[in-house]
Amino acid sequence: MLLPVVPTISEVLNCLSLAAGDRTEAIKALKIALRRGAIESWATDCIYFHGGKKTLVRNEPIDPSDWATLTVDWEKSKADSPGMLLPNAPWDGSFSLSGIYVKQEDVKRLWPEASANVAIESKLPSATDRTGSPGRPTPRHLVEAEFKRRADKGEAESSLREQARILETWLRQTHPDLARMTAATIENAIRTVYRDHINKA
Numbered sequence: 001m002l003l004p005v006v007p008t009i010s011e012v013l014n015c016l017s018l019a020a021g022d023r024t025e026a027i028k029a030l031k032i033a034l035r036r037g038a039i040e041s042w043a044t045d046c047i048y049f050h051g052g053k054k055t056l057v058r059n060e061p062i063d064p065s066d067w068a069t070l071t072v073d074w075e076k077s078k079a080d081s082p083g084m085l086l087p088n089a090p091w092d093g094s095f096s097l098s099g100i101y102v103k104q105e106d107v108k109r110l111w112p113e114a115s116a117n118v119a120i121e122s123k124l125p126s127a128t129d130r131t132g133s134p135g136r137p138t139p140r141h142l143v144e145a146e147f148k149r150r151a152d153k154g155e156a157e158s159s160l161r162e163q164a165r166i167l168e169t170w171l172r173q174t175h176p177d178l179a180r181m182t183a184a185t186i187e188n189a190i191r192t193v194y195r196d197h198i199n200k201a
Contacts, residue, residue: 008102009101010076015107015111031072039102039110041067042061043059043100047096050093052092058148076098080094084096156197161183164190167186168182171186
């Protein structure tokens with residue numbers, strides 16, 4: 001089994017289940033690690049409901065305390081807050097998370113025995129890291145999503161070069177375990193969406 005650099009919780013669970021031979025125990029161990037903050041987690045898409053409106057936030061960090069009350073679909077790497085499941089849902093302040101992912105290095109640190117039984121994808125840049133693949137966040141996916149988030153909030157820079165430089169720093173600081181993208185590479189990656197944003201402004 002191949003554990004990605006940025007695995008979803010479903011992929012981590014499959015890895016732990018293979019190592020432990022017990023899926024129930026694997027879920028229990030993963031849930032405890034998430035609640036204690038031993039594993040950092042993010043949602044590729046987070047939809048917040050407030051005042052009768054919903055707001056989409058990309059690559060949103062998940063607070064460890066939230067894991068105590070979340071209803072999790074481990075197979076689909078999704079979770080809902082309690083307010084999503086009550087009568088007349090969604091309740092104000094509730095949220096829904098999808099595409100939940102963690103850091104490979106956290107998994108390797110907590111469960112070295114599981115890592116020994118599966119093939120761990122290298123941290124070195126690969127074709128997937130550079131070009132991206134559907135359904136799994138990669139450096140390029142994350143950078144594009146962060147730019148769109150900033151653009152939607154009116155925080156886009158006035159030049160593509162400056163925007164790429166800032167995103168390079170953001171990626172290095174926020175996801176230090178991922179393959180690096182230079183500012184020049186980021187310029188090429190976001191050039192189309194950046195132009196689209198400028199033309200709409």
